[in-house]
Structure formats: C-alpha cells, structure tokens
Amino acid sequence: MASGRPRPQAPPATAAPAALPRPALPQIPARAHARRLEVADGQGGWRPFYVKGMNLGASLPGRYPSEFPDRATYDGWLREMAEAGINTVRVYTIHPPAFYEALRAYNLHARKPLWLIHGVWAELPPRSDFQDPAWLLAWHREMQEVVEVLHGRARIPLRPGHSAGTYGADVSPWTLAIILGREWESSAVMAFNGQHPGTSDWAGRFVTLRDGHAMERFLAQSMDHFLALEWDQFHAQRPMAFTNWPTLDPLFHPTEATEREEHALRQKLGLGAEPLTDAPDDEDAVSLDLEKFDGTADLKAGLFASYHAYPYYPDFMNLDPGYAQARDHLGPSSYAGYLADLVRHHARHPVLIAEFGVPSSRIVAHWQAQGLTHGGQNEREQGEQDARLQRNIYEAGCAGGVLFAWIDEWFKKNWLTQPFERPADRKPFWYNAMDAEENYGLIAYRPGARGPAIQIDGRAGDWARVPVYLQGGGLTLKVLADEGWLHLGLFVQGPVDFSKQAFLVGIDTVDARRGDHRLPWTRDLRSDAGLEFAILFQGAGRTGVFVDAPYAIPEYRPQPRQRYRSLVNEEGRFVMPTAKSNHPRIGRDGTRFPGHSTEIGWLRQGTQDRAEAAFDSRAEWQVGLASDGQGFLEARIPWTLLQVTDPSSRTVLDDPEEKSPGPMGTAVTPGFRFVLAALDADKPLWEGQGTVRRTLPPTLQGRIPLPPRFTWPTWNQPTYHRFRKQSFTIYQKALADTPDEPRLPR
Numbered sequence: 001m002a003s004g005r006p007r008p009q010a011p012p013a014t015a016a017p018a019a020l021p022r023p024a025l026p027q028i029p030a031r032a033h034a035r036r037l038e039v040a041d042g043q044g045g046w047r048p049f050y051v052k053g054m055n056l057g058a059s060l061p062g063r064y065p066s067e068f069p070d071r072a073t074y075d076g077w078l079r080e081m082a083e084a085g086i087n088t089v090r091v092y093t094i095h096p097p098a099f100y101e102a103l104r105a106y107n108l109h110a111r112k113p114l115w116l117i118h119g120v121w122a123e124l125p126p127r128s129d130f131q132d133p134a135w136l137l138a139w140h141r142e143m144q145e146v147v148e149v150l151h152g153r154a155r156i157p158l159r160p161g162h163s164a165g166t167y168g169a170d171v172s173p174w175t176l177a178i179i180l181g182r183e184w185e186s187s188a189v190m191a192f193n194g195q196h197p198g199t200s201d202w203a204g205r206f207v208t209l210r211d212g213h214a215m216e217r218f219l220a221q222s223m224d225h226f227l228a229l230e231w232d233q234f235h236a237q238r239p240m241a242f243t244n245w246p247t248l249d250p251l252f253h254p255t256e257a258t259e260r261e262e263h264a265l266r267q268k269l270g271l272g273a274e275p276l277t278d279a280p281d282d283e284d285a286v287s288l289d290l291e292k293f294d295g296t297a298d299l300k301a302g303l304f305a306s307y308h309a310y311p312y313y314p315d316f317m318n319l320d321p322g323y324a325q326a327r328d329h330l331g332p333s334s335y336a337g338y339l340a341d342l343v344r345h346h347a348r349h350p351v352l353i354a355e356f357g358v359p360s361s362r363i364v365a366h367w368q369a370q371g372l373t374h375g376g377q378n379e380r381e382q383g384e385q386d387a388r389l390q391r392n393i394y395e396a397g398c399a400g401g402v403l404f405a406w407i408d409e410w411f412k413k414n415w416l417t418q419p420f421e422r423p424a425d426r427k428p429f430w431y432n433a434m435d436a437e438e439n440y441g442l443i444a445y446r447p448g449a450r451g452p453a454i455q456i457d458g459r460a461g462d463w464a465r466v467p468v469y470l471q472g473g474g475l476t477l478k479v480l481a482d483e484g485w486l487h488l489g490l491f492v493q494g495p496v497d498f499s500k501q502a503f504l505v506g507i508d509t510v511d512a513r514r515g516d517h518r519l520p521w522t523r524d525l526r527s528d529a530g531l532e533f534a535i536l537f538q539g540a541g542r543t544g545v546f547v548d549a550p551y552a553i554p555e556y557r558p559q560p561r562q563r564y565r566s567l568v569n570e571e572g573r574f575v576m577p578t579a580k581s582n583h584p585r586i587g588r589d590g591t592r593f594p595g596h597s598t599e600i601g602w603l604r605q606g607t608q609d610r611a612e613a614a615f616d617s618r619a620e621w622q623v624g625l626a627s628d629g630q631g632f633l634e635a636r637i638p639w640t641l642l643q644v645t646d647p648s649s650r651t652v653l654d655d656p657e658e659k660s661p662g663p664m665g666t667a668v669t670p671g672f673r674f675v676l677a678a679l680d681a682d683k684p685l686w687e688g689q690g691t692v693r694r695t696l697p698p699t700l701q702g703r704i705p706l707p708p709r710f711t712w713p714t715w716n717q718p719t720y721h722r723f724r725k726q727s728f729t730i731y732q733k734a735l736a737d738t739p740d741e742p743r744l745p746r
Contacts, residue, residue, distance in 0.1 A: 019408065020153070027068050027236035030176045032117075032302030035350050036742045037239060037399045039115070039176070048741040051176070051400020052390075053088040053117065054081055055355060058095065061408045061445050061483075061720040062428055066161050068095055074102035077406065077443075078114060082106075084442070084728060085735030088176060089114055090402045093121035093143075094149055096161065100169040104152075107174050115176040117354070117402070119243075120146050120226065122181050128191035130218045140225060146231045153394075164472055177239040177353060179223055186247050187279035189286050206231075206299040207240075212292050218292060237299070241306035241352065242288070246314055246338070247281070248305070250345055252290035253316035255587040258282040265586045290349050299503055300325045304399060305346050306677065308355035311335035311372035311389060318368055319593050323620040332370055335389065335435050339396035341744045350399035350742075357404040358385045360617060360725060361439040362638060367581045367596040368677070375414075375436035375583070379617040383442075383730025390734050397745030403731070404441035405440045410718075411439035413671040416579060419558050420653060422645040422666050429648040429718050431484035434600075434640040442728040447483035449719040454480055457609040460622030460632045463489045469710060470676060470696040477505070477696055481647065482714035483719065485636035488535070491576045492678065495622045496631040498539030502681040502690055506531040508673040509642060510566040510654050512706055516548040518572035519677060521685035522692055523701070528706040531672040532566050533642055534574045535603075537633055542684050543621055545601040545641050546574035553643070553653075555580035555597055558664055564643075565655050565665070577641070596694045603635060610723075613657065642668075648715050671711035675704045 024408030030039045031046065056067050056077070081089060089103070091247030098380040107113040121143050125135035148154035152170035156163065170392075187586075196214035209216060219242045223320040230236050257265060259280035266273040290305040311334070317323060318334045326337025343351050352744050359375050360382040366374035372385055386403060395399035411428040413421060414437035422437070432438055432446055446452065454462055463478055466489065470477040476491035490503060504522075508515055508529040515530025534546045550567040556579035558564070582596040622637035645666050655665020673695070679690030697705045 001114065022233065023235045025235070026300070027234065027301050028238065028557065029173055029583050030238055031300065032304040032350050032399075033240040035397070035399075035519070035745055037176070037304065037352070049400075050738065050740055050742040051088045051115075051117075051352060051393070051402060051565060052086055052735050052738060053354070053400060054084075054401030054406050055090045055092075055402055056406050057409050057412075058099075058407075059203075059411050059428065061410045061431065062718045064411060064428055066163065068099070068163065071098035071102055074099050075106070075473060078102055078106045078603045080443070081111070081406070082110065082114060082463040082731045084303050087112065087740075088116060088117055088400070088402065090117040090179075092119040094145060094156070094184075096658050097165045097167050097169065097259070097642070097668060100149065100152070100167060100171050103522070104169040104173070107171075110141075113174050115174050116171055117177045117179060118146060118150060118175060120178065120180045124185065124188050124646075129195060130192050130215065131196075137442045139222070141224045143222075143229055147226070147233060148176070149233050149505060151231075151236070170375070172236055174240055177241065177352075177472070178226060178240045180219070180240070182243055183245045183308055184215070184243070184248065184288075185281050186283070186286055187281045189248065189288070190282075191279060192543045193286065203296070204383075207303070208294045208296060210294075212395045213286075215286075216292060219288065223303070225729065231298075235655045237301040239301045239304050241290070241304045241354075242291070242310065243306055243354070244288050245308040246288065246317060247283045249342060250287040250291065251341055254589060255321075255585070255591065256284035256314060256316035256427060257320040257586055257588045257594070258285045261588060262367045262586050265590055269586070271586075286315060291346060294348075302349075304352055306341065306352050308404075309335075309342070309353050310370040310374070311358070311370075312366045312374040315582065315593070318370075319585065319587065328388065328395070330373070330526055332377075332387060333392060334368075334395065335372060336392045339392055339398065351397075352399045353393045353401045355404045356389050356393065356401055356666070356741060357440050358389070359436040359439040360381055360564070360727065361436040362433045362618060363416070363436075363579055363600045364581050364598055365436040367598070375439070378509045379726035380730065382725065383478055383727030386727060386731050387734030390731070391739060394738055394743060395462075397743050399742055403442075408441040409437050410438055410443050410445070412685050414647050416556060417421065417640055418558075418579070419664055420643065420645055422638050422651065422664065423649070426648055429483070429715065430646065431718075432640055433484060433638040433721075435457055441502050442628050442725055442731060443722060444725050445720045447485070447719065448721055451721055452608070453482045454489070454634065454636065455608050455617050456622050456634055456636055457607045457612075458622035458632070458634070460489070460491070460624065460626040460634075461618065463634070469674060470707060470729075472696060474679060475676060475694055475696050479672075479674060479710050483647065486639055486642060486672075488635045488637070490537070490633050490676070492631040494629075494631050495625060496633055498528075498542070500538075500680060500682060502536065502538040502679045502685055504677040504679060504685075505535040505537075506675040506677075507533040507535070507642065509533065509644070509652055509669055510667070511670065514566040514568050514656070515551070516569050516571060516574070518570045519704075520546065520572045520574040521689055522677065522679070523689055524696070524702065525677065525692055526570070526703040527675050529675060530566070530568060535635070535637070537621070537635070537686060538681065540605045541602070543577060543603045543605065543635075545637060547577050547601070547643070549573040549575050551643070552577060556600070563655055563665070564653050565685055566642055567700040572668070575723070587651060588721045601641065615726075647712075648718070650712070650714060669708045671709035673709055675707055678705075
C-alpha cells in the first residue's frame with residue numbers, strides 16, 4: 001500500500017545560483033490603483049489590466065499534491081491556457097523548477113505574456129497560535145523561498161511535502177501579484193483573537209493597519225515582511241493580498257446565525273439542538289477587512305482584496321433576501337448581488353475573485369436555488385455556468401476572476417463523499433465521479449490509457465473483448481471494472497422494450513451469506529447470494545441503483561451511533577440512496593430555512609460519444625442493438641454509489657465484527673456476485689411487482705443459486721487519458737467576449 005506522505009522531488013545536481021547585486025532601478029511590473037490592477041506599459045506608464053485567470057493544481061492521477069509533472073506537461077498546459085484566452089496563471093505554492101522554466105520560455109517568445117499570481121502556502125499553526133515561534137519561522141522561510149524562486153535565485157533542499165531543486169528561471173518580470181496564505185478557518189481566527197484580545201493600530205515599512213484585531217495584525221505584518229524581503233534583496237515590488245473568502249468577509253449577513261445563536265434559537269422554538277462544539281467554523285462570526293489596511297509612501301505597488309467566492313456556499317449567499325433580488329443577464333442571481341455588495345464595501349482597494357467556478361460532477365454537494373449548484377452539472381452546463389460567473393465578476397467591477405481549476409485532480413476530497421473514500425492515502429489511485437472537488441477542471445483525466453474501457457453509447461462493439469460472466473436462456477451478462485466505474489453489459493433476445501419488460505441486476509458486494517436474500521419487486525424470488533444492491537433497468541426516469549435498507553446510509557451523512565455493515569435478511573426492501581446537501585437553518589431573526597436532499601441513485605440515459613450532438617458527459621446507461629440483432633443495454637456505476645471506498649484495493653464499507661472505532665469501518669471484499677432477472681412489467685416496479693420470466697443463474701425451486709465470484713486486479717498505478725471538456729470551448733468564448741480592461745465599480 002502506498003504511503004499517504006507526499007514524496008518530494010529531488011533537486012538536480014547543479015550549483016546554486018550565484019548572488020547578484022541588488023538592481024539599481026526598481027522593478028514594479030504591476031500595481032493596484034484606483035480600484036483596479038494595472039501593468040506597466042514599458043514606456044513609463046500604466047494600462048488597466050483585467051485578470052482572466054486560471055488556478056493551476058498540478059497533480060496527475062496516481063500522484064499526491066507534491067508529486068508534480070514534468071517540463072513537457074507544463075509547456076503543454078501553458079500553451080493551452082493561452083489558447084483558451086487565459087492571461088494569468090495562479091499557483092498556491094512553489095512548483096518545481098520546470099514550471100518556472102516553462103513559464104519563462106513561453107513568455108520570452110509570446111505575443112502576449114502569461115502573468116503569474118504566486119501564493120505563499122501555510123498550514124494552520126499549533127493551537128491556532130500564529131505567533132508560535134517555530135511555525136512563524138517556517139512561514140517566513142516559505143516567503144523567503146518564494147521571493148528567491150520568482151527571481152531565479154533559489155536552491156531549495158529536499159523536504160517532505162515541498163518542491164525542491166535549483167531555480168534559475170527569473171519570472172519576476174511577469175509576476176503580477178502575491179497572495180498570502182489560505183482560506184483561514186474562522187475557528188482558528190477566533191481562537192487567535194481570543195489569545196490576543198482587543199484591537200489596535202499597527203504600522204510597518206510598507207503596510208499600515210487601523211483598529212485591527214490580532215489576525216489582521218498578523219496579516220499586515222506578514223505582508224510587510226514579504227514586501228521587505230523582495231524590496232531589500234531585489235529592489236522589486238508587486239501588489240499584495242491575503243487569501244480571504246465569504247466566511248471571513250467584512251459584511252454582515254442576517255440569515256447566517258452562528259452555532260451558538262442557532263442553538264439558542266432552536267431551544268427557544270422547541271426544536272431541539274445538537275450539543276455545541278468546542279471550536280465551530282461559523283460562517284459570519286469574525287471578519288478580515290482589507291479596508292482597514294493601507295500602504296505607506298514606500299508601497300508603490302499597492303494592496304488588493306482577494307476572495308475565493310463560489311455561488312453556492314456559504315448559505316447566506318443564497319438565503320439573504322437582498323441578494324435574491326439581484327439579477328444578471330440570465331435572470332435572478334444571488335451571486336451577482338453578493339459581488340456587488342462585496343465590491344461596494346471595498347471602496348479603496350481592487351477586489352480580485354481568486355477562485356470561482358462549478359464542477360462537472362455527478363451529484364450535488366451543495367444546492368443553490370438558481371441552479372448554480374456545487375456539482376450536478378454536465379460539461380456543457382459547467383462551461384455555461386462558469387461563463388455566467390465570469391461575466392458576473394466583470395460586471396460587478398472586480399479586478400478580475402481566476403477560475404478554479406485547470407485540471408481534474410483525483411486526490412481531491414469533498415465533504416460529502418470524503419467519509420466514503422478510504423483508505424484516504426489511496427485516493428489518488430481512482431476517480432470518483434460523485435466527488436465535486438475532483439471535477440472542477442476544464443481538462444479531464446479519466447480512467448483508461450487510450451480512452452474509456454467502455455463507452456456508454458448504445459453500441460456493443462467494445463464489449464466484444466469482455467468475457468461473459470453469466471449466459472443462458474437468451475440472456476448474457478458481462479462485467480468490467482476500471483479506475484472509475486463498474487460497467488455492466490446486458491444482451492437479450494430481440495429489442496429492449498421497456499413498455500413491457502424490466503431487468504433487475506442484484507449485486508452481492510460483501511459476502512454471500514450476509515445481505516438481502518430476497519429480490520425486490522418480485523413475488524417471492526430468493527437468492528443464495530445475499531444482495532447489498534439492486535439495479536433496476538426500466539427506461540428513462542425508471543433506471544437506478546437501490547441499496548438494501550439495513551446497509552443504506554441515510555442522506556449520505558454518517559451518524560456517530562450507527563454502524564454501517566451488511567446484515568443477513570430476507571426482507572427484499574431496497575431503497576433509493578439520498579444525500580443531504582444543505583442542512584435546515586435558522587437565521588438570526590428566527591427565520592427558518594429548509595434543508596435540501598436529493599435522490600442520488602437514479603442513472604442518466606444518454607451517450608458518451610463526443611461526436612454525437614446528443615453527447616452528455618453525465619450519461620450512465622444506454623440501450624441499442626448488437627450486431628447480431630440482440631437487444632443490448634449497458635451501464636456504468638460509480639464506485640461510491642456501491643459503497644466501495646477504494647476500488648484499487650477492493651475495499652468496501654463494512655464492519656461486521658465492529659473492529660472500527662467509529663461508524664465507518666471497511667473491509668476488503670473477496671469479489672462481487674451478480675444475479676440477473678428479466679421481468680414482465682408495464683408500470684414502475686417500485687409501485688408493485690413484476691412477473692419473473694428468466695434469471696441468471698437459472699432459478700431452482702424458487703431460488704437463484706450462488707453465482708460465480710467476479711473479481712478484478714488491484715493496482716498501485718492507475719491508467720488514464722486526458723481530453724478537453726465541452727466547458728473548455730464555452731469558457732474560451734466567454735473570455736474572448738470579456739474586455740481586457742476592467743469595468744470600474746459603480
């Protein structure tokens with residue numbers, strides 16, 4: 001099993017760059033001025049610059065965050081970004097030397113350069129103490145290394161979780177700005193402010209602060225420290241910001257009660273309340289306000305506000321009634337209303353939306369009333385919504401927008417699916433179509449070295465090489481597993497006619513003894529293999545994955561007092577899995593807001609053939625005719641929907657002996673078993689019962705005998721291929737339609 005600790009790259013065996021004298025003339029390639037960003041025009045003047053940015057994560061499938069790609073990959077990505085109309089690349093941390101070499105090489109020959117926004121990464125300090133000496137030393141060392149990397153004067157030693165090597169490519173002429181830090185948790189900010197209560201003014205060489213709390217003083221000091229490092233060593237400066245997000249914005253949101261406020265309101269209304277947590281991450285309890293910050297006469301490049309702002313979270317963005325009144329070119333837009341409020345507050349500084357976007361994942365991780373949900377989009381919808389958000393950002397008067405993200409990264413985790421991705425250190429080895437966080441990219445990486453193992457398109461040709469799993473009585477079932485899905489191919493005599501027939505595939509994922517030994521929606525059909533799942537094929541809107549009731553995870557939210565395991569039963573009660581994307585809320589004025597849950601087991605009919613006009617990236621099943629005239633249907637089931645927590649090691653959700661300390665125990669499955677039933681049915685089976693015509697294996701005395709075990713090879717290195725999503729071209733057009741100069745705030 002691979003270790004979860006990232007493996008840093010070894011530095012090349014070259015000498016460190018020699019020290020150079022400090023340049024006599026200052027280098028200030030960009031500045032924050034008059035609520036916008038400007039770049040030097042090369043003739044002593046400035047021109048307004050609208051950031052059409054792209055956030056670059058760089059982890060390919062099978063790799064951890066600090067295992068970066070090679071130079072050729074970076075070269076290709078930069079060329080493609082420029083082709084898409086991107087003018088700025090943002091990175092969160094130091095990449096290997098190959099990235100900076102590729103950027104410099106591209107810019108030396110490009111008609112329009114790609115600008116760089118560079119981050120200084122940080123983990124949270126112990127005890128949320130941002131003055132912890134050891135943590136502060138590492139924080140300042142990270143700043144020093146970023147400064148030296150940008151100017152091509154760094155040699156970074158091997159260190160776990162970090163890039164390393166000799167950095168000789170000077171990219172400072174094209175470095176637009178610096179953004180310090182990360183999305184700080186509100187609990188950490190509150191804890192640090194509690195350690196150092198009160199507010200005060202602070203003044204440094206480059207940055208000043210008025211009436212700032214402890215965290216704001218820390219950020220002012222950090223920006224001042226970075227500015228001093230680069231100015232003293234390289235006589236250079238560029239606009240500065242710290243990472244912020246709506247959770248810590250300086251606005252007041254009446255609908256966003258804190259945990260304590262909501263706890264008190266629930267008790268007052270007699271609704272019951274969960275116990276209070278020690279350090280809640282409240283979404284509107286504390287703020288970081290750049291309007292308190294200013295520059296001294298020595299700060300020539302200026303400051304700007306940087307926000308990660310998505311349209312679906314936090315809840316106040318879509319619950320606040322004022323935002324709901326806002327409109328954009330397509331109709332009601334709470335996001336446009338929020339952006340207008342945010343820009344209005346920052347009367348003295350430009351506002352950059354340094355992260356925004358929607359993913360092309362299978363299910364909704366957070367619901368949004370205007371359709372701008374956290375997941376649930378196909379590739380076309382992703383592109384259209386990204387384009388809409390980009391236009392909202394421009395029309396709000398922001399300094400630019402930086403889309404998240406360039407590529408889909410398999411190691412990423414989302415709060416809804418993360419509990420079901422175990423072992424966590426093997427997550428980079430498989431693709432989860434259910435996980436919103438994995439699917440933000442305009443560039444997709446998907447299982448299969450030369451393309452998909454099975455393309456869902458209603459054509460049976462790619463099934464020819466797949467061995468038969470079960471066959472007889474005019475029925476054939478084939479099964480194939482890859483890094484993203486379990487694929488099913490079903491062949492029957494004559495065309496499939498869902499007005500008269502249905503097909504039921506039962507799956508035993510744990511062991512033959514446990515699970516449900518009665519098939520659902522039949523009169524009394526038993527199975528020697530205990531089933532955890534039943535997949536019903538009965539046409540559009542009637543095809544889906546159902547889970548045996550004792551094995552179900554209500555609303556996809558693990559409960560601490562419930563242990564998830566397969567149980568022996570003969571109830572035949574299979575239920576549609578659901579996911580709760582939004583909890584019910586109570587606003588500060590007592591207004592109650594309902595939650596939101598979604599049925600997630602329904603499978604979407606369509607074609608995965610990109611050459612067809614009806615192409616749908618979220619298609620999961622289709623019907624057709626095989627070359628011999630047989631009726632044919634095929635489907636792909638995402639592993640997480642079958643409660644497989646890691647297909648690369650054949651690990652499933654199960655804890656029969658209660659060995660796990662929590663509810664989410666896992667076990668390695670010896671393999672799956674499948675049973676197939678063809679039924680006569682003229683209405684949805686969940687409304688009644690169908691008449692069983694044939695089964696595989698054939699029924700003996702009212703029972704389906706034990707079928708053979710299907711297993712698949714484990715792997716430690718996935719296969720994958722890449723392609724541009726439909727969203728690439730759509731967003732490319734949106735950027736071409738966006739002016740190169742910002743629109744001044746109203």
